[in-house]
Amino acid sequence: MTEVLNIVGGGMAGSEAAWQAAEMGVDVVIHEMRPKTATFAHRTGDLAEMVCSNSFRSDDDEQNAVGLLHWEMRAAGGLIMQTADAHRLPAGGALAVDRDPFAAAVTARLTQHPRITRVDAEITDIPANGHWIIATGPLTSDALGAAIQAETGAEALAFFDAIAPIVHHESIDMSKAWMQSRYDKGETEEERTAYLNCPMDKAQYEAFIDALLAADKTEFHEGETAKYFDGCLPIEVMAERGRETLRHGPMKPVGLTNPHAPDVKPYAVVQLRRDNALGTLFNIVGFQTKMKYGAQTEVLRQIPGLEEARFARLGGIHRNTFLNAPTLLDAQMRWREHSHIRFAGQITGVEGYVESAAMGLVAGRMAAAEMLGQPLPNVPQDSAMGALVHHITGGAEAKTFQPMNVNFGLFRPLEGLKGGRKGRKDRYKAYTDRAKAAWSGWLESQREHAA
Structure with a gap:
């Protein structure tokens, strides 16, 4: 029987994870509880529906960490960035999108993919076996949230969005x-x-x-x-x-x-x-x-x-609920106690559409590579992706862990550049140059390995 990657949740992270895994040659099932089970914020059953802002924030890939994350996702053939670029609205230096056509386009691309199947059903328990990514986002259902809480044995963390x-x-x-x-x-x-x-x-x-x-x-x-x-x-x-x-x-x-x-x-x-x-x-x-x-x-x-x-x-x-990821997840986004399950998106403790989609991209690639017998090395810490993954899987202090946007404060310090406001522009450019090289190298190693 062909192995299938099951993804719980069709938001930014789940959508990106499904796309990446399917493009690598893995069959994917997206389990999305909407529209059968509604949430406070969603209006439709579309995948990747934007419920707060319509902005992916700065698109500057040389002076801004989130813009750098945009660059890395585009380099990896990310569906969310492709679709955002196609439905872009004027927003100065930011990347803002026409939210309804954006979600409709993501939904169409995924549901028309020959390796992707969508099932409109709520997952209420922790899966006992198989290959899974839980990407339920900030509005995880009460039933699944309770199951995760019971399994982790930890008090649920929450903030209000x-x-x-x-x-x-x-x-x-x-x-x-x-x-x-x-x-x-x-x-x-x-x-x-x-x-x-x-x-x-x-x-x-x-x-x-x-x-x-x-x-x-x-x-x-x-x-x-x-x-x-x-x-x-x-x-x-x-x-x-x-x-x-x-x-x-x-x-x-x-x-x-x-x-x-x-x-x-x-x-x-x-x-x-x-x-x-x-x-x-x-x-x-x-x-x-x-x-x-x-x-x-x-x-x-x-x-x-x-x-x-x-x-x-x-x-x-x-x-808005999220995991204490530094205590629960390894560097491959796997649940340490249940390695057949990965987490992605805001539930891991990242904040923002872009960061959520980025963690979906990483989790989808990691899961697909493992299923294909070609496990990937950890994401390089000097990339924006790697800085985020490192932060949520061990770099952050578990006792005070809170949701985090990508920022240059998560990057390893640079050598040979002075700090202070005067050198900030050069420092940020050096961060992005180093990150692009690291991310490009990681992607190239996968292409060579697949060939």
Whole structure:
């Protein structure tokens, strides 16, 4: 009987893992509980559905760690990057996509692949045998989550992830707002005007903070502790940390000039980014929130230009579970106690669409190679992929382990370059050059071995 790789979950990680394994010659079954079993955040049964932002963040592969991860995934023939490039929206130096066509295209590519089968069913128990990748993401079902928790014997780790609101463009007052990317970044006019900006003076900002702090917010169930990931903090939590926190975060006014009042420097600026190719929907950048729906509309309409805003989706908050990966996973992404099972995606303790897909890419390749009798060496630590894998499988402190985005702080130090702000550009370029060489070498060794 032909061996099959079973993948639980059809999000970014599961989709990428399935593609990589199938392209290597392994038969794959994707077990996806949607649409039969719904989640708080998903709207469809499409694979790789984007439920929060529509951005894969910076696409700069020389000065940004996530852009470097984009490069490595493209070099490996990654499905997520191929599809993102095909459905790209203007976003300055970032890679943002038209979310619905993106998910539909990923779904079509996977379901049409001759080696991939999709089964719409929920997996509720730990598989006893076979070849498996669990890539259930931040919204792992209660049943499977309980089974994993019972098997690990460890207290479940959790934090709360928040979703930003989306606004209908036609409801925005463009006599107050304007289109501009920070510092006019971008090679084309479309990229240089990828963001919609709403300015605030000091009085408006102070009133907004007051309303934000006083707004009704989602309460947690008794016994739950909110451990937020700092890269996705609700705006209320940021405001509670200090009245100026938002002004130095998502509402920073730098690199922008208001054409309606070019001589007046805004005290704060709220940015919105296009959320679909038609330009009819814009999401409020960095405005993840746990405000209740009624409070959201009241508070957000205090933003100049959004007084009459109509919302295609309001923000929300949900529980996000992840493994204590440094204690549970080996360098090949295998569960140490059950080596026939690998984990991938956000459940491993990485954060973000790109990082999740990247861990799916690694897990899919590792599993397929093992099944084909050609096990791969560990991912080189000097690559962006390897830096992430090393962090979650032993590089991080298990006692304080929290979800992590890729960043240059995870990379091994460079020799021969001085630190400090003056040398940062050269240092980042050296990191990316070293990473590209390491990743290219790893991929080439696989091609030679397969030949």
